[in-house]
Amino acid sequence: MSQNYVFQEEETSPIDFGRILGAAKRRYVFFLIPFLTILVVCIGVILFLKPVYESTGTILVETQQIPSDLIQSSITSDANQRITIIKQRVMTRGNLLQIIDKFDVFGADRQRLPVSELIERMQEQININVITSEVSGNRRGSTTIAFQLSFDHENPKIAANVANELITLFLSENVKTRTARATETTAFLNSETQKLRDALTKTENDIVAYKQKYRDALPEHLDLRLRMLERSETDLREYIREIRALEEEKRYLQIELTAAKTGRTGSGGEIVQSELQENIETLKKELLDASTRLTESHPNIKALKKRIVALEQQQLEEDKNAARLAASEGSAAGSTYNPLLEKLEIRIESIDGKISEGRRQIEKAKRKVAEIEAIIIEIPQVERGLSVLNRTYGDILEKFNVLESKQAQAQLSQNLEEDKKAERFILLEPPIVPTEPVRPDRLKIMGIGSFLAFAAGAGFVVLIELLDQRIRSASELEAILKHPPIVSIPYIVTPTEMGKRRTKLVLYILAPFMFVIVALVAVHFLYQPLDTLFYKAWVALDKLRISLL
């Protein structure tokens, strides 16, 4: 009973399976019409669509073989970016047109369609699929390890040919661009280095010219100049002293000459005078000493003063005598030949000559000193100018060195490219003639089509069922009448109808058998006789059994 109760509850649920079943039974024609229509359209589309073959070549992007620590390639852009650039360079109008004509890609369309459309179609048919590998730890960074280039065409042979051509273009374009770039880099660095070298030479010349210009005042000669100045000054002093000595001697000779003129031997008087004088001076010294210790009235000082006065008196007298004597001697000498006088005069003359010579020397030495001093003053200025030049030179030299090392690196990199030791594209898998079309994906279209057909059929049935206002069940009627009908009379099936139904059923059951038989007959007459097929199958089975054993 409880089960019965549950069953009743189920019947009142919104999803009435009985109703759905009833609807399915009634409306199968409405289901079949859109279902079959769409299915037929789908099959038609599949048959109508031309098969498209895709030929694919895989190109490996091989990284630099020589460790990049040793040699850094001058081409550092990402491989992916480079592939894109190469793609743009390869897929130019000219290239594509050439390929179109070479392989007769579009057949009759080539003459019919405008070129721009052909190019567009061509670009659509070319596919480039970059294969990257994620680098762990780097979220954005992924390295391109390979890329696939494919070409779609209705003719598998043309597809393969064009794909091959494109890959060849790609590879050669890559080598060309890489080498060109490396060469460009080297050439640029070369020209830069040359420029710097010129600048360097110019600066060097400038320095030489400057040094030439200021060759006397070069800073490195400062010590030399100082020494020269010193020597000149010493020379000057020497000359002055010499001249003084000569003048002294001249005065002495003159005195002697005077003495000789007065007739007195200069030697005797000279000695006396000098003795007196010495005494006077000694006494004056003693007086000076004593006056520091003693008062004026001290007897010692008084005595000294008396002695000095006396001695000065004596000297004065002696001088008078000497003058008288000299006058007499002179008159005497003038009148008579005096060899001594002559000798003295000659000596004085020579000394005069020497003195004038010495003065000239002094003048000369003074000039020289002044000259050297001027040079020494100039030296710091020259040094400044020179250091500016030197700095410029140093700067240029530094730049030049850096550039030169870079140039060497670039040259190395160029060699790397030219020897194909840098990152390169290697044809991993050449495009082959495809055997299976990639499009249309018949299974997919069929699947989608079937689904669509089923959905359309079901939707149509639901729509019809919703639009149909006819009463289908006693409960519906009850809902309208507010009370149940007296009785629900089932559809009465007449024997004729029963017979028809049976016939239908038998036909439904027999139909597949009939179909199989018809198919077999068709195979027999249209494809291969059945006995041959049977024999083939038998052989195949036998083989299978043997292989299994």
Next chain:
Amino acid sequence: MERIKEAIAKAKEQNPDIERIPSKSPTTSKTATIVPESGDIKYQQTRVVDLDMKHLEESRIITLDSEDPNSISFDILRTQVLAKMEANNWRTLAITSPTPECGKTVVSINLALSIAKQTDYTALLADFDLRRPRVGVYLGLPDNNTLSDYLDEKIEFNDALVNPGIPRFVVLQNHDAIRKSTEILTSPKVKSLVMDLRDRYEKRICIFDLPPLLSTDDSIAFIPQVDCILLVVASGETKKSDVTECRRQLQAHNLLGVVFNKSDEKSAGYYY
């Protein structure tokens, strides 16, 4: 089946002058008299026509064969209808439907047969669907001496009645379409005929098979003359709006009930 044969045999015994004629050309006896009160009915005034069971089955007349599982729903219908009619002392029942092809005639014949066979009531089935009379065709009756003949005053009323060989079952058949059917149905002659049929016997249920309610105005015109109405609604045929419309039209009359015909739902009774 046995009972029918017995009945036919009895009829033959009682009317030895009736020749046995194969089904489609039934025999007629003009001297039959109905004696409803007695257990054994003898039709003296009514023609007795034998029925072909095969033809009945093809026409979906199944209540004669009590083995048929579908007959149980007619039994339920009969019981319910009789109960209500007895309670209200109703004698005449009009059977109609909103639209054609709902199975009015089949329900009418089956109900009448069920009443005649299983109760002590006499069932009179009158085909008042004058535009498309089908009762005679379904039962396989000969197409002479029909209601239209009576209305044209060609024959006597009693001659128009047919007894298809089943006790307590009389048919007033019609074969040809009659024009101006509405006028005829509302004519005094028909009115007096209905009254006469209703009142002639105590234990008689008169069933009128009427045309569809919404197709013509025949039914609406005739309905006031009957005691109650049975509406037949067919599964997958009748629209909900039709049912509502019929209910509205029948508001002033005694709607005995609604029969849900041609149901493709499995009835609970099927399992018993």
